[in-house]
Amino acid sequence: MSLRRIVVVGLAFALLLPSASGCKRSKEAKVEAIWAGKGATCVRLAGGSVRCAGPGGGVHGQIGAGFREIPMLKDATSIALAETSGCAVAPPRLVCFGTPFRSTIDAPSFFDASVLAVSSVVAMDDAVCVHESGLRLRCFDATGHAGPELMATKLAPAAGGSSSCAIAADGAARCFGELAGVTLTASTPLTSLAVHAGRVCGIASDASVVCATKAGLDPPRPVNAETIAFKGDSLCVAHKNKTMSCEEQGLLHTQSGVFAVKSLSGAGGNACFVGQEEVAFCWGENARAELGTPEKGLREVPASIFFRESGS
Numbered sequence: 001m002s003l004r005r006i007v008v009v010g011l012a013f014a015l016l017l018p019s020a021s022g023c024k025r026s027k028e029a030k031v032e033a034i035w036a037g038k039g040a041t042c043v044r045l046a047g048g049s050v051r052c053a054g055p056g057g058g059v060h061g062q063i064g065a066g067f068r069e070i071p072m073l074k075d076a077t078s079i080a081l082a083e084t085s086g087c088a089v090a091p092p093r094l095v096c097f098g099t100p101f102r103s104t105i106d107a108p109s110f111f112d113a114s115v116l117a118v119s120s121v122v123a124m125d126d127a128v129c130v131h132e133s134g135l136r137l138r139c140f141d142a143t144g145h146a147g148p149e150l151m152a153t154k155l156a157p158a159a160g161g162s163s164s165c166a167i168a169a170d171g172a173a174r175c176f177g178e179l180a181g182v183t184l185t186a187s188t189p190l191t192s193l194a195v196h197a198g199r200v201c202g203i204a205s206d207a208s209v210v211c212a213t214k215a216g217l218d219p220p221r222p223v224n225a226e227t228i229a230f231k232g233d234s235l236c237v238a239h240k241n242k243t244m245s246c247e248e249q250g251l252l253h254t255q256s257g258v259f260a261v262k263s264l265s266g267a268g269g270n271a272c273f274v275g276q277e278e279v280a281f282c283w284g285e286n287a288r289a290e291l292g293t294p295e296k297g298l299r300e301v302p303a304s305i306f307f308r309e310s311g312s
Contacts, residue, residue: 027308027309028306028307028308028309029045029046029047029049029307029308029309029310030045030046030277030278031043031044031045031046031263031274031278031279031280031307032044032045032046032263032274032278033263033274034263034265034272034273034274034280034282035078035079035080035081035265035272036081036229036265036266036267036268036270036271036272036282036284036291037054037080037081037082037086037123037267037268037270037290038081038082038083038125038267038268038269038270038290039054039081039083039268039288039290040052040053040054040081040086040290041053041054041067041081041270041272041282041290041291041292042070042073042076042079042081043067043280043305043307044075044076045307045309046278047309047310048074048075049069049071049074049310050069050070050073050074050075050076050079050088051067051068051069051070051307052067052068052070052073052105053066053067053068053289053290053291053292054081054288054289054290066292066294067292067305067307069310070105070106072090072095072105072106072107072108073088073090073095073105074090075090075091076088076089076090076095077089077090077091078119078120078121079121080121080122080123080128080129080159081123081267082098082123082124082125082126082127082128083125083126084098084099084100084126084127084141084142085097085098085099085100085101085123085127085128085140085142086098086105086123086128087121087123087128087130088121089118089119089120089121092112093110093111093112094110094111094112094116094118094121094130095108095109095110095111096108096109096111096128096140097109098128098142099142099143099144100127100128100140100141100142100143100144100145101140101144102144116130116132117132118130118131118132119131119132120157122137122157122158122159122164123159123160123267124139124159124160124161124162124163124164124177125160125161125162125268126141126142126162127139127140127141127142127147127159128140129157129159129164131157131166135151136149136150136151137149137150137157137164137166139159139164147176147177148176150164150165150166150174150175150176151166151168156190156191156192156193157193158192158193158194158195158200159195160194160195160196160197160230160267161177161178161195161196161197161198162177162178163175163176163177163178163179163180163195163198163200164176164177164195165179165182165184165193165195165200166193167189167190167191167193167202170189171185171186171188171189171190171205172184172185172189172190173185173190173193173200173202175195175200178197178198179195179198179199179200179213179214181214182200182212182213182214183212184200184201184202184210184211184212184217185210185217186202186204186206186208186210186220187204187206187208187220188204188205188206188208189204189205190202190203190204190205190210191203191204191205192227192228194228194229194230194235194266195230196230196232196233196266196267197230197233198213198214199211199212199213199230199233200212200213201228201230201235202228203225203226203227203228204220206222207222207223207224207225207226207240208220208221208222208223208225209221209223209225209228209235209237211235221252223237223239223245223252224239224240224241225237225238225239225240226238226239226240227262227263227264228264229264229265229266229271230266230267230271231246231266231269231270231271231283231284232268232269232284232285233247234246234247234248235247235252236264236266236271237252238261238262238264238273239261242259242260242261242262243255243258243259243261244258244259244261244264244273246271255302258275258281258302259275259276260275260276260277261273261274261275262274262275266284268284268285269284269285269287270282270283270284270285270286270290270291271283271284272291273302275302275304279304279305279306280304280305280307281302281303281304281305282299282302282303282305283299283300283301283302283303284298284299285298286298286299291305292305
């Protein structure tokens, strides 16, 4: 083989290999958790980085279209996204942003979560609520006012619309806001809740789902539930077999092609979950491109969202 041919073949082979000094081929990042908000969506990727999407302005800083990394939320274990504010538990800190805290998501306010003993945060349309030490749920609205404190001893508060609820020592859920006076009970103690627009639903320890409005309790549903979330007015249930069902005209219908469901989250008219291969899936109103799409507009069925590892 001539020297010229050897050089040509060598160069062709070298082009197929990653450059030692150039950028490595990008790799897909695994999604560990996802939080859907009315005006934004955030994901935590393997390694702890958090990326968010949603419109610019008060609570969301300069997020803009698509997802971008928010260093201040790294390693967050719980994120709540209200329309005018948000909070995240990012041990050892509680990170809050928006109107009540006079800060943005890029330059948030910090609190010592170890001193406050904050376990989780939840969001209503116009306020965020901080669950402290399993004892009380304190809410902050756009004026910075701390609303009524709901006493509880369980680590399972929930909020949505203009209501917030928490599970008390007796295993029942009690609410304030639009749902003030509503008590949700089941044949066994409740373990988790979801709230939206005048309705509260909970999972009981026997894996059944119960719901209530001010009009009263609905019959329990023995659906072997693991997690629940609202997408608009519709309740979605992730079952223990990792499939998912969502309400259509009041009845639960299995979502075809959806399995390996975990980290189910919903708010406003949107819902997201982590599915097979640790990939994020979202669908809903997407009124302000808060699902990370280039343009705003309805997503009728769950669509996958892929992320690249940082620096790849």
